[in-house]
Structure formats: C-alpha cells, structure tokens
Amino acid sequence: MANKYEMMTVRVTAIDEVTPLIKRFTLEATNGENLPAFTGGSHVIVQMQDGAKRHSNAYSLMSSPRDLSCYQIGVRREEQSKGGSAFMHDKVAVGDTLTISTPNNLFALSDTGSKHVLIAGGIGITPFVSQMAELAERGADYELHYSFRSFEHGAFAGELAAGAHGERCRFYVNSEGTPLNVDALVDKTTKDGHVYVCGPRPLIDAVISACRRRGLAEEQIHWEQFAAAPQTGGAFTVVLAKSGRELQVEEGGSILKAIESTVSVECLCREGVCGTCETKILEGEAEHFDQYLSDAEKAAQQTMMICVSRAKGARIVLDL
Numbered sequence: 001m002a003n004k005y006e007m008m009t010v011r012v013t014a015i016d017e018v019t020p021l022i023k024r025f026t027l028e029a030t031n032g033e034n035l036p037a038f039t040g041g042s043h044v045i046v047q048m049q050d051g052a053k054r055h056s057n058a059y060s061l062m063s064s065p066r067d068l069s070c071y072q073i074g075v076r077r078e079e080q081s082k083g084g085s086a087f088m089h090d091k092v093a094v095g096d097t098l099t100i101s102t103p104n105n106l107f108a109l110s111d112t113g114s115k116h117v118l119i120a121g122g123i124g125i126t127p128f129v130s131q132m133a134e135l136a137e138r139g140a141d142y143e144l145h146y147s148f149r150s151f152e153h154g155a156f157a158g159e160l161a162a163g164a165h166g167e168r169c170r171f172y173v174n175s176e177g178t179p180l181n182v183d184a185l186v187d188k189t190t191k192d193g194h195v196y197v198c199g200p201r202p203l204i205d206a207v208i209s210a211c212r213r214r215g216l217a218e219e220q221i222h223w224e225q226f227a228a229a230p231q232t233g234g235a236f237t238v239v240l241a242k243s244g245r246e247l248q249v250e251e252g253g254s255i256l257k258a259i260e261s262t263v264s265v266e267c268l269c270r271e272g273v274c275g276t277c278e279t280k281i282l283e284g285e286a287e288h289f290d291q292y293l294s295d296a297e298k299a300a301q302q303t304m305m306i307c308v309s310r311a312k313g314a315r316i317v318l319d320l
C-alpha cells in the first residue's frame with residue numbers, strides 16, 4: 001500500500017525532564033518554518049538511528065494544533081524498551097536533529113456529541129493534551145479524567161491542574177487511595193456523548209466494556225493504546241505466495257521478523273500504528289494486534305499488519 005507518511009528532519013530545541021521516567025521533547029523545523037498542520041490526537045513516528053540499529057516509535061503530539069511553530073512529544077522510558085525510548089532518553093540532546101513522519105490521526109475527536117469524556121491512564125495522557133486544545137477551540141463540552149499510579153507517574157498533572165483546562169480535569173491517584181471508578185464515570189456519561197480512552201490495556205478494556213453496558217454505540221467509543229499489544233499465540237506457518245516459500249513463525253513471534261531476511265517489506269513503525277506493512281491475506285485468518293485497521297476491516301480479514309498481527313490457525317498465505 002502507498003505510504004501516507006512523509007519523513008522530515010526536525011531539530012530538538014528543548015527537553016524537559018517531567019518525571020524521572022518521562023521527558024518532553026520540543027521539536028522545530030530546521031528551516032524555522034511552521035510544521036505541517038495536525039488535529040488533536042495525532043501522532044508522529046520518530047525514526048532513530050542508533051549505531052547499526054534503527055528504532056521507530058509512534059508518539060502522540062501533545063502541543064496545541066493551533067501552534068505549528070513546534071511539536072511536543074512525551075516519551076516514557078519503557079522498562080521493556082525495544083531500544084527506542086531508551087535512545088530518546090539517553091542519547092538525544094538539545095540541538096540534535098531527528099527524522100520524524102508527518103502527523104497522522106488514528107484517535108480523532110468526533111464532530112458530534114453533546115460531551116467528550118477523555119479518560120487517560122499514565123502516559124496515555126499525551127494525546128489528550130492536544131485534543132483538549134482542539135475541544136477548547138471548538139467551544140465544546142469536555143472533561144478529562146486522568147488516572148495514575150502515584151504522583152511520580154502522573155506526569156503533567158500539575159501543569160494540567162494549573163493550566164487552561166484545569167477546571168475540566170479530575171485526577172485519580174492509586175497510591176493515595178483515590179482510584180478511578182470506570183463504571184461510575186461511564187454511567188454518568190450522556191447518552192449522545194463520546195468517550196475516549198488511552199492508557200494500559202486493562203483500562204481500555206474496562207472503559208470499552210462499561211460503555212457497551214451503558215448502551216453507547218461503537219462509534220461513540222474511541223480508544224488508543226500507547227504501545228503495541230503483546231503478541232501472543234502459538235507457532236504457525238506463513239506462506240509467501242509469490243515465491244511459494246514457507247517459513248515458521250515461533251510462538252509469540254512476529255511474521256515480519258520471520259520473513260524480513262527473505263522478502264523486503266516496507267515497515268515504518270513496526271508497532272501496528274502506521275499501516276505501511278499492510279499485506280493482503282490470500283488464505284487463512286489473522287489475529288489482529290494492530291491499531292491501524294478499523295474493527296470492520298479486521299473482521300473482513302482482507303489484509304493484516306504483519307509487524308504485529310499473527311495467524312489465527314496453523315497456516316496463513318500472504319500476497320508477498
């Protein structure tokens with residue numbers, strides 16, 4: 001499929017250590033001009049050349065869509081880092097240049113609905129910062145519910161409380177004994193409201209279930225996971241139809257890793273976000289782990305993202 005991203009070079013003009021685990025990077029165009037426009041909830045893909053290794057991670061833009069003089073991203077150092085977040089924390093300095101993609105939005109705000117309820121867990125706060133700027137600009141009714149383990153993990157809570165959206169933010173701190181009650185919150189949602197959630201998988205699942213129980217339509221429920229879902233499932237055979245080659249994908253392994261030394265596939269993010277590795281399924285069905293395809297597209301079983309998605313059965317034939 002055609003790559004909808006274009007790559008560009010930006011300069012790192014500020015790095016704030018928000019917490020010991022989270023840094024905020026400010027990025028500006030190297031020619032001093034404005035950066036491409038984006039909407040609240042958009043992300044960019046940052047490509048990092050770390051010696052011989054290349055990392056690509058998607059990060060939500062957390063600056064205002066009204067201010068294109070810079071982008072800001074929040075990067076949490078992941079304990080299970082494949083290398084990208086550690087690279088950003090340890091090796092990127094003010095004045096360095098980075099290669100990033102143009103923005104894309106898989107977590108866009110709805111144009112309809114009487115109210116927008118935003119629910120964040122931990123570093124899942126980042127897309128909501130740009131979304132709140134857009135909602136305020138629209139004059140929309142919105143509220144943010146931001147849940148985190150302890151104040152050490154609640155990056156941006158202080159800034160949000162003191163900032164332009166402070167009146168609309170509620171904070172839930174597990175270590176203080178004030179956790180978020182998802183069911184109670186969703187039960188108060190207006191019937192024509194929209195609910196957005198970003199954070200760890202259990203929070204996303206809890207919010208989706210509560211919204212369905214409340215009777216909200218699927219198009220009123222919006223979610224984004226900030227890291228690729230862990231790939232699970234047994235070993236299977238992948239068949240590359242063009243050459244007839246059959247390769248084994250190990251338990252929990254990715255198709256991409258199993259085939260990339262045999263066939264070249266364009267892969268920008270390697271975490272199910274960008275869509276560049278979308279591949280036609282000729283036989284068999286996929287277990288989808290990506291965030292790119294819609295639920296309807298996943299159910300149709302026509303294509304899959306081979307960087308994260310796997311076969312449902314023992315064998316899958318791909319148009320490669």
Ligand code: FES
Pocket residue numbers: 266267268269270271272273274275276277278290292305306307308
């Ligand atoms: S490489 Fe981005 S979705 Fe697969």
